[in-house]
Structure formats: C-alpha cells, structure tokens
Amino acid sequence: MTLAEILARELGAEHVLGPEKLSLRHPGWCAQSLDAGLLVRPADAAELSAILKATPGVPVVPQGGVTGLVEGTASSPGEIIVSFERMNRIEQIDPAQGVALVGAGVTLAQLDAALEPHGLMAGVDIGARDSCTIGGMVSTNAGGIRVLRYGMMRASVLGLEVVRADGTVLDLTSPLMKNNAGYDLKQVFIGSEGTLGLVTKVALRLFPRPRAIATALVGIDARALSAFMPRLRLALGEGLAALEGMWPDCYRRCAEFQGVTPLPLQAGPDGPGLFLIAEAFGPDDTAAQTALEQALVPMLEDGTIRDAVLAQSGAERARIWRIREGAGVIGGDGAPGYHYDVSLKLADLDPYVQRLQAKVADAFDGIAVLVFGHVGDGNLHLSLMPDGTLPPRDAVDAVVYGVLAGFESSAISAEHGVGLEKRAALQTYRPAGILAAMGTLKAAFDPEGRLNPGKVLPGNGPR
Amino acid sequence: MTLAEILARELGAEHVLGPEKLSLRHPGWCAQSLDAGLLVRPADAAELSAILKATPGVPVVPQGGVTGLVEGTASSPGEIIVSFERMNRIEQIDPAQGVALVGAGVTLAQLDAALEPHGLMAGVDIGARDSCTIGGMVSTNAGGIRVLRYGMMRASVLGLEVVRADGTVLDLTSPLMKNNAGYDLKQVFIGSEGTLGLVTKVALRLFPRPRAIATALVGIDARALSAFMPRLRLALGEGLAALEGMWPDCYRRCAEFQGVTPLPLQAGPDGPGLFLIAEAFGPDDTAAQTALEQALVPMLEDGTIRDAVLAQSGAERARIWRIREGAGVIGGDGAPGYHYDVSLKLADLDPYVQRLQAKVADAFDGIAVLVFGHVGDGNLHLSLMPDGTLPPRDAVDAVVYGVLAGFESSAISAEHGVGLEKRAALQTYRPAGILAAMGTLKAAFDPEGRLNPGKVLPGNGPR
Incomplete structure (x- = not known):
C-alpha cells in the first residue's frame, strides 16, 4: 500500500489530500509548506494516534495556521503533513x-x-489572529504585544493533550492552577515547535477583557530607556499593558508608508532617539487616561521624556498604532529584505541598535536597518532593507548575530522560534552543552526523528 | 579510596561531613535526611561538577533548607548528600x-x-522563609499564599544554572523575558525535585513590594464559592492578592489553639460553611480598603456573603491571620495526624470536603478532618487528626485519594510535590501513559538514576 492508501484506510479518502488538491492551497509564510504533497486531516487525537501507529517511522510535519516566520512548517516528499483544521471545536x-x-x-x-460575550479573552494576541491556531501558538510559545502584561503563551497554558511520536496519547488537559504531582510534562511540548510531540487540545487560562485602554506616543533619548521603563512600571503597576518601541528610521518610514501625516511627534535630526507606544488598562476611560498621564508628566517635567502625545479618542489611538503596524507590513509586503527577531536586556537594546547600524553601514552599501519591537520585553524586530540588491543572507546573519553575541545576555530568537531558518545560527551561538541537552530531549521524545524533522535541531531526512 | 576521601580530595576535608558532624545537625522535616552519613558542601557549580565526575554512578541527594513536607530529602548509606549552604551569595x-x-x-x-531597600520582593512567599532556599523552591516549584497574584515559583524563574548527572554544567542563567532560541530547558528542571539535574544558581524575576494591603474575613455558604471567586477577581482585578479558606472545624479549632477569642466571625451550627481571608493590594491604605469594601458590599447585599469583617488596623489584620496560621501549627506541632495537599477545580472544593468528611466518619472512628487552603488556586490542605490512635497511613490514603479520584480534575499534590511520601499514590492515580512519559524524561536526564534516587519515581538503590 502507498502512504496515501494507508492514511485513507485510517481516516477516509476525503481527509487525505494529494498534490492536486494541495496545489489549490496557499502555503502560508513558508514557500515549502506543501512540498510533501500529502496532507492528512485527523479529527482528533485518536485519529492522529492511529495514523502515527499505521505509519511507523514516517516523518510528520504538523501545521496550524502556517503563519510562522522561521520556516517551521517546511515539508518534503516522503513526509506527511498533519493539519489540525478539523480539530476546530471549542469544547x-x-x-x-x-x-x-x-x-x-x-x-x-x-x-x-x-469569549467576547463572557467578557473574557486569551492572554496572547498576535497580528496573525485570523489564521493562527491555538495549537500552533502553544507549539511555538507565541508572543506579541501583550506579553508584558500576560506573559508568553506558556504562561496561559493550564493543560494539553499531546500525541507522542509512537502514537501514545497523553491527556494532560486537567485545567488546575496547581499540580505538582510529578514532572510538569506539558512544559516539554510548549515551544518545541512540534518536534517533541503533537498538541491536539489545549486548556487555556483566560483573562477579563480590559474595560478601557489609554495610549500615548512618547519620544525619549534612547539612553533614557532603562530609567523610563521601571518608572513606568512602578507608576502603572499591573495597569501597564504594552510598551512598544520604534527607532527613528523605522518610525519615519512606517508613518510615510501608512500615509500618517503630519507625524504625531516630529522626528528631525535633533528629535528623540526612540519612539514608544505606552498603553495602560483601566476600569474606565478616565481612570486609564489619568493613570497614564500621571505616570508620564513627572518624566516630562524632569526631561526623561522629550515629548509625548496622549490619544484623546479612538481615532487618535488608531492613528498612533497605524504607524507601528506599518512595521509589520514593511516586513511582509514582499519587498526584498531580511527580518530578525532578537532579545536583549533592556539596557542593551539601544546600544545594540547603534552598534548594529554602524556595523551594517560599514559592511554593506545602502542597507537601512529598521528597528521596532516589544521593548518592554527586551524584544527587537529588525528589518534590513536594501536600496539595491541584497547581500547573501549568510553574510548579513553573521553581522546581525555577531554583534548580538557581543552582549552578555542575548537570544537569536525572542518569540519567532527556530524552525529551519535559525537552525544554523542556533548551532553557532548556543553553547555545546545546551545544544547537547536539547539533543537529549529530542532523542528521548522522538528517538526516530519523525516529528517535524530538521526543525530546531539538525535531523534525519532530506534536511 | 573511600567516598569521603575522594570528596575531601576534590573539596578539602573541611567541606566533607561524616556521621559525627552530621549527628549535630537537625534533619529538618524529614527524619531520614541525614541517614547517608556523608555530606558535601561544594562552593559552586564547578565544584559540584568535579564531585559528580569524581564519583561516577554514586547517588546524590540534594538538600536546600530541608523544609519540604514529602520526604524529598531522605537519604541512605552509600549516597552523598549535596548541601548548597555555601552557594549562599546574592550575586x-x-x-x-x-x-x-x-x-x-x-x-x-x-x-x-x-531586596527590601530596593522596594522589590520575590513573587513567592512561604512560611519556611527563614530556612528554605531559592534552589529548593525552584526544584520543588514552591507555592504559598501569593500564587493567586504571582504564580508558582516556575513563573518567577527567568534563568537557571544546572549541573547534570554527569557533571556537565548548563548555564541557562540569561535573565531575558523572552527566549525562544530552542527548547526552554530550564522548564525540565523546575519542579523535578532534584531528580533530573541540580540547580546551583537562579535568575529570578522580581516584583514591586505592595504599598498597602487590605484584609477581610468573610463567611459564605460554601456552595457560593464559585460565584464569589470570579466576582471578587473581576472587582479587584490584579489587586486581588490572596484568597485563603478555612472550613468551620478548622476555623474554630485553629482560633481556639491560637487563643483568638472572641471569634471575629461566629461559627455556630447555622454559621457560614466556609471562612475566607481575602486580601487586596493597593497604592495606599485607603485605596486598598475602599477597593476591597466595594468588592464585598454588593455580595453582602445580595446574600452571596453571609457575614464579613474588614480589618481596620494592622493589629486586626494580624488577629485574622493568626487563626489561619494556627492551621500550619496544627499540622506541624508533633500531634499525631496525617497531612495532605490536593488540588481541584474551584467548584469541586467544597463537594470534595463534604464527601471526604462523610467517608472518613464512615470508615474510621473519631478522626477530625480539618481543612484549609489556598482556595483561590483550588488548593486544599487537609489534616486528619485522631481523637485516639490513628489507623494505618495506607488505609487513610486510600480514602483521601480515593474520594479525590472521583472528581474529573484533581491532583494528589498541589504544591508539596511527590518526594517519597506520595510516590506510591502517584503510581496509583496517574495514568500509565503519563507515568511512562515521566520515565522517559528521567531516563534521558539521569540514565543511571543517581540524582535523588527513589524520589518522584521508583528508582535504583535501597528505596
């Protein structure tokens, strides 16, 4: 029997898609997503388990919304793509x-x-919300702009149902706040990008929807960031909902791209070195506005803040966010460029940006380094955009990660994960002992290397 | 060479303690802590690594403050106790x-x-604070009364330094908020009770110390708990700092034991079925008091709350807490009794207590079931205290855990862990697939079974 025939026997032919049907599908952000040419759609963990047991040793590539940015869903002939699209029930x-x-x-x-009718929401929110799946968000430990307030996806996961490489189903869905009855196995699978087990069900902690949000655009000297952030946190406490940052080139270019003119805050040569969007949650509009204002005014008075504007309406808030959203568009509009997602200590964010911009200007001709990020979390997104042709990716990687490695604490991936794209960089920049321990985990939970092969760590098969 | 001689060669004889010196030490809460008769005090990860490499295959029992409650520090002849008492530097x-x-x-x-001079604190606080160590708290994923607000210990750990069974040192101390550069290895070691690796250093997330705390003692019908809790959370938001509960027998007996009389709230036969201590953090005393009052008053008016008293001074607050602290004393004053730490969904807490009390009355003569707990987290502590002689532990375990297993979501350990004490219960009440996955993890990270042998899972050696 062919693989497709085995799968059809287990699931019914209508849930096994070959190359013809797949050619009608969009591969998502990863061009190689559908290269396996064979996709199955199990209805639940039991069906997924049956498939894995019926195809021992055959590599499987799990796919959620296929909105990942690091080639974590790439597949090759001989592999089976597992889609979770039929596991779409809110139980x-x-x-x-x-x-x-x-x-x-x-x-x-x-x-x-x-959740909306219950006044509740998930802790994590990301731009890909219409496509991204909860399972994918767990598997990649998704981040986004609310991490400052609610933590990464890991912090929201109370329980999981997971199918292991050999088809064993682990029911870890118990939605308890506290459970120290043995190892917290779910932690192994969260953020492992489908390489240690396949997540089929999630028990998710919920949060009350904020009643009111106040938003300010703030310009500071970038060196003031490590003074600004703890003062803002102290003043707003748990009301602090987001602290996003844009470096001047990014701010100007995004505003222009989005047609936001005049700029809410000026960005001339003598302007602020860093533009921040600060948000506060509150019980009502007035309280949220007042809290944010009271947090910012003392820092305006003592010069920590150069300039600030507090949105007075939903329209003004939207206008500020449109600039920031331009950064996402610049990263994804098909224009040539390389995009990075790195992590540093707060005090190192601007020094890194300065050193990187100098080094890039030195090494390459006409490449703009556009930088924005979730600065409150120490997370920068970099877009290196050329005037003309781009140098080879390897050469740019070496500069971006090389400068990064000069900082004592840093990570080559803050929230995007590793996938295929950052696998080589992981091998270069993570110490051997840590890579060996990752290998220990992989060998223990996927001894045949059949789960999302080649992602995160070098694996069997074509990659 | 004897083991002691090998260790003395690595560390110097003054840091290797034999039976004579150990006989002067207190074994802590576990009578068998010092039975190995051989304790070493490495100064850092490098020294611990040297010891492990110099004694291949020899079992080691890590000990922090030895304040654990589930025999997680028991040792036997032939084993080496590793004390972390010299790794006592705040770096x-x-x-x-x-x-x-x-x-x-x-x-x-x-x-x-x-931390106090900086206005900061750790997220987790527990009664054993003078003895318990940060490494031990990480290894056991400690809980306590602030979990509702700051999460278990796991939520506070940004980074770890860990020594593996073969002596490899893993430097995972990087204090970043976000790091998706490969598997989050530190998660494997948190809460593994020293059976997967030995924690030598911790990067801990800090929190601002609360400026003001308001405290209320509230009496409700126990069935109202699942209505009370979400309303309290909604009203106080992140200001909700603690929600502790005492069932009436426990409340009365603790108050009497502590000499708190008259009772702040009456507890007669027609009295409330559950006494709660609710606490709110606030920017100042007035704001905290007002917030808590405004949260409680509507529920007093509509009858969700039977009776309540809001502490108007530090002395009144201390008086309320003294009752609750009596529960800890009853559990640890040497009086005969068995103590349990279980976890359930909020709505199941009182039904469990009722069913258990009925079943215990049925099965045994004259055993009081005293119940208190971190009810906001679904965590109950049970003390079964006899009038006369106690039945065998196994028989009582069977009733306590047997009734628990009748609830769809429950855990035999909420925050105490497994150690030796709950190992048999873990084998009985966790499904085989989950136990097998725990075994996979153990075999991967400690293939020889030398790390804290016999704890959590059955292991090599005398236990």
Missing part, C-alpha cells in the same frame, strides 16, 4: 474557573469571538 | 531589569532582606 468555556478547553485547530480569532 | 540585584541572580543556597528571608 468548553468555564467562566467561573476562567478556563477554555479548545481543539488545537481553533483560530485565535474564533476563540476570541466565543 | 546581583538589577532593579532596572527587575532581576536578581542568586546562589541556590540563598534563603528566601536573606533575599527578601536584600
């Missing part, structure tokens, strides 16, 4: 316990729509 | 980043004293 919403139990294939937008 | 406090880097042997009280 339970328990407002008293503050927990939802959802299939891995439920999209974030779908969950959000179901 | 760095970074108020801007909100991070402390500390040796595993630093006590919680020592860290707290160092």
Whole structure:
C-alpha cells in the first residue's frame, strides 16, 4: 500500500489530500509548506494516534495556521503533513474557573469571538489572529504585544493533550492552577515547535477583557530607556499593558508608508532617539487616561521624556498604532529584505541598535536597518532593507548575530522560534552543552526523528 | 579510596561531613535526611561538577533548607548528600531589569532582606522563609499564599544554572523575558525535585513590594464559592492578592489553639460553611480598603456573603491571620495526624470536603478532618487528626485519594510535590501513559538514576 492508501484506510479518502488538491492551497509564510504533497486531516487525537501507529517511522510535519516566520512548517516528499483544521471545536468555556478547553485547530480569532460575550479573552494576541491556531501558538510559545502584561503563551497554558511520536496519547488537559504531582510534562511540548510531540487540545487560562485602554506616543533619548521603563512600571503597576518601541528610521518610514501625516511627534535630526507606544488598562476611560498621564508628566517635567502625545479618542489611538503596524507590513509586503527577531536586556537594546547600524553601514552599501519591537520585553524586530540588491543572507546573519553575541545576555530568537531558518545560527551561538541537552530531549521524545524533522535541531531526512 | 576521601580530595576535608558532624545537625522535616552519613558542601557549580565526575554512578541527594513536607530529602548509606549552604551569595540585584541572580543556597528571608531597600520582593512567599532556599523552591516549584497574584515559583524563574548527572554544567542563567532560541530547558528542571539535574544558581524575576494591603474575613455558604471567586477577581482585578479558606472545624479549632477569642466571625451550627481571608493590594491604605469594601458590599447585599469583617488596623489584620496560621501549627506541632495537599477545580472544593468528611466518619472512628487552603488556586490542605490512635497511613490514603479520584480534575499534590511520601499514590492515580512519559524524561536526564534516587519515581538503590 502507498502512504496515501494507508492514511485513507485510517481516516477516509476525503481527509487525505494529494498534490492536486494541495496545489489549490496557499502555503502560508513558508514557500515549502506543501512540498510533501500529502496532507492528512485527523479529527482528533485518536485519529492522529492511529495514523502515527499505521505509519511507523514516517516523518510528520504538523501545521496550524502556517503563519510562522522561521520556516517551521517546511515539508518534503516522503513526509506527511498533519493539519489540525478539523480539530476546530471549542469544547468548553468555564467562566467561573476562567478556563477554555479548545481543539488545537481553533483560530485565535474564533476563540476570541466565543469569549467576547463572557467578557473574557486569551492572554496572547498576535497580528496573525485570523489564521493562527491555538495549537500552533502553544507549539511555538507565541508572543506579541501583550506579553508584558500576560506573559508568553506558556504562561496561559493550564493543560494539553499531546500525541507522542509512537502514537501514545497523553491527556494532560486537567485545567488546575496547581499540580505538582510529578514532572510538569506539558512544559516539554510548549515551544518545541512540534518536534517533541503533537498538541491536539489545549486548556487555556483566560483573562477579563480590559474595560478601557489609554495610549500615548512618547519620544525619549534612547539612553533614557532603562530609567523610563521601571518608572513606568512602578507608576502603572499591573495597569501597564504594552510598551512598544520604534527607532527613528523605522518610525519615519512606517508613518510615510501608512500615509500618517503630519507625524504625531516630529522626528528631525535633533528629535528623540526612540519612539514608544505606552498603553495602560483601566476600569474606565478616565481612570486609564489619568493613570497614564500621571505616570508620564513627572518624566516630562524632569526631561526623561522629550515629548509625548496622549490619544484623546479612538481615532487618535488608531492613528498612533497605524504607524507601528506599518512595521509589520514593511516586513511582509514582499519587498526584498531580511527580518530578525532578537532579545536583549533592556539596557542593551539601544546600544545594540547603534552598534548594529554602524556595523551594517560599514559592511554593506545602502542597507537601512529598521528597528521596532516589544521593548518592554527586551524584544527587537529588525528589518534590513536594501536600496539595491541584497547581500547573501549568510553574510548579513553573521553581522546581525555577531554583534548580538557581543552582549552578555542575548537570544537569536525572542518569540519567532527556530524552525529551519535559525537552525544554523542556533548551532553557532548556543553553547555545546545546551545544544547537547536539547539533543537529549529530542532523542528521548522522538528517538526516530519523525516529528517535524530538521526543525530546531539538525535531523534525519532530506534536511 | 573511600567516598569521603575522594570528596575531601576534590573539596578539602573541611567541606566533607561524616556521621559525627552530621549527628549535630537537625534533619529538618524529614527524619531520614541525614541517614547517608556523608555530606558535601561544594562552593559552586564547578565544584559540584568535579564531585559528580569524581564519583561516577554514586547517588546524590540534594538538600536546600530541608523544609519540604514529602520526604524529598531522605537519604541512605552509600549516597552523598549535596548541601548548597555555601552557594549562599546574592550575586546581583538589577532593579532596572527587575532581576536578581542568586546562589541556590540563598534563603528566601536573606533575599527578601536584600531586596527590601530596593522596594522589590520575590513573587513567592512561604512560611519556611527563614530556612528554605531559592534552589529548593525552584526544584520543588514552591507555592504559598501569593500564587493567586504571582504564580508558582516556575513563573518567577527567568534563568537557571544546572549541573547534570554527569557533571556537565548548563548555564541557562540569561535573565531575558523572552527566549525562544530552542527548547526552554530550564522548564525540565523546575519542579523535578532534584531528580533530573541540580540547580546551583537562579535568575529570578522580581516584583514591586505592595504599598498597602487590605484584609477581610468573610463567611459564605460554601456552595457560593464559585460565584464569589470570579466576582471578587473581576472587582479587584490584579489587586486581588490572596484568597485563603478555612472550613468551620478548622476555623474554630485553629482560633481556639491560637487563643483568638472572641471569634471575629461566629461559627455556630447555622454559621457560614466556609471562612475566607481575602486580601487586596493597593497604592495606599485607603485605596486598598475602599477597593476591597466595594468588592464585598454588593455580595453582602445580595446574600452571596453571609457575614464579613474588614480589618481596620494592622493589629486586626494580624488577629485574622493568626487563626489561619494556627492551621500550619496544627499540622506541624508533633500531634499525631496525617497531612495532605490536593488540588481541584474551584467548584469541586467544597463537594470534595463534604464527601471526604462523610467517608472518613464512615470508615474510621473519631478522626477530625480539618481543612484549609489556598482556595483561590483550588488548593486544599487537609489534616486528619485522631481523637485516639490513628489507623494505618495506607488505609487513610486510600480514602483521601480515593474520594479525590472521583472528581474529573484533581491532583494528589498541589504544591508539596511527590518526594517519597506520595510516590506510591502517584503510581496509583496517574495514568500509565503519563507515568511512562515521566520515565522517559528521567531516563534521558539521569540514565543511571543517581540524582535523588527513589524520589518522584521508583528508582535504583535501597528505596
């Protein structure tokens, strides 16, 4: 029997898609997503388990919304793509316990729509919300702009159902706040990008939707960031909902790209070195506005803040965010460029940007280094955009990561993960002992290397 | 060479303690802690690594403050006790980043004293704060009364230094908020009770000390708990700092034991079925008091709350807490009794207590079931106290865990861990697939079974 015939026997032919049907699908952000030419759509963990047991040793590539940015969904002939699109049921919403139990294939937008009537929401929100799935968000430990307030996806996961490489189903869905009855196995699977087990169901901790949000655009000297951030946190406490940053080139270019003119804050040669979007949650509009204002005014008075504007309406808030959203568009509009996602200590963010911009100007001709990020979390997104032709990726990687490695604490991936794209960089910049321990984990949970082969760590098969 | 001679060669004889010196030490809460008769005190990860490499295959039992409650520090002849008491240096406090880097042997009280001048604190606080070590708290994923607000210990750990069974040192101390550069290895070691690796250093996320705390004692019908809790959370938001509960027998007996009379709230036969201590943080006393009052008054008016008293002074607050602290004393004053630490969904807490009390009355003569707990987290502590002689532990375990297993979501350990004490119960009440996956992890990270043998899972050696 062919692989397709075995799968059809297990699931029914209508849930096994070959190259013809796949050619009608969009591969998402990773051009090689559908190269396997064979996709299955199990309905639940039991069906996925049956597939894995019926095809021992055959590599499987799990795919959620295919919105990842590091080639984590690339597949090759001989592999089976596992889609979670039929595991799209919200099984339970328990407002008293503050927990939802959802299939891995439920999209974030779908969950959000179901939670809205309860006044609840998921902790993590990301731009890909219409496509990205909860299972994918767990597998990649998704981040986004609310991490400052609610933590990464890991912090929201109370329980998981996972299918192991040999088809064993682990029911770890128990939605308890506290469970020290042995190893917390779910931690192994969160953020492992489908290489240690396949997430089929998630028990997710929920949060009350904020009643009111106040938003300010703030210009500071970039060196003032490590003074600004703790003061803002102290003043707003848990009300601090987001602290995003744009370096001047990014701010100007995004505003221009989005047609936001005049600029809410000027950005001339003598202007601020860093533009921040600060947001506060509050019980009502007035309280949120007042809290944010009271946090900012003393820093305006003592010169920590150069300039600031507090959005007085939903329209003004949207206008500020449009600039920031331009950064996402510049990264994804098809214009040539390389994009990075790195992590540093707060005090190192601007020194890194300065050193990197100098080094890039030195090494290459006419490449703009556009920088924005979740600065409150120490997370920078870099877009290196050329005037003319781009130098080879390897050469640019060496500069971006080489400068990064000069800082004592840094990570080559803050929230995007490793996938295929950063695998070589991981081998170069993570110490051998840590890579060996990752290998220990991989060998223990996927001894045949059949789960998302080649992602995160070098694996068997064509990659 | 004897083991002691090998260790003395590596560390110097003054840091190797034999039976004579150990006989002067207190074994802590576990009577068998010092039975190995051989204890070493490495100064850092390098020395610990040298010891492990010089004694291949020899079992080691890590010990922090020896305040654990589940026999996690028991040792036997032929084993080496590793004490972290010399790794007691606070290496760095970074108020801007909100991070402390500390040796595993630093006590919680020592860290707290160092953080106090900075207006910062650790997220987790527990009664054993003067003895318990940060390394031990990480290894056991400690809980306590602030979990509702700051999460378990796991949520506070940004980085770890860990020594593996073969002596390899893993430097995972990088204090970044975000790091998706490969598997989050530190998660494997947190809560593994020293059976997968030995924690030598911790990068800990810090929190601002609360400026003001308001405290109320509230009596409700126990069935109202699942309505009370989400309303309290909604009203107080992140200001909700603690929600502790005492069932009536426990409340009365603790108050009597502590000499708190008259009772702040009456507890007659027609009295409330559950006494709660609710606490709110606030920017100042007035704001905290007002917030808590405004949260409680509507529920008093509609009858969700039977009766309540809001502490108007520090003395009144202390008086309320003294009752609750009596529960800890009853559990540890040497009176015969068995103590349990279990976890359930909020709505199941009181039904479990009722069913258990009925079942115990049925099965045994004259055993009081005293119940208190961190009810906001779904965590109950049970003390079964006899009038006369206690039945065998196995028989009582069977009733306590048997009734628990009748609830769909429950855990035999909420925050105490497994150690030796709950190992048999873990084997009985966790599904085989989950136990097998725990075994996979153990075999991968400690293939010889030398790390804290016999704890959590059945292991090699005498146990």
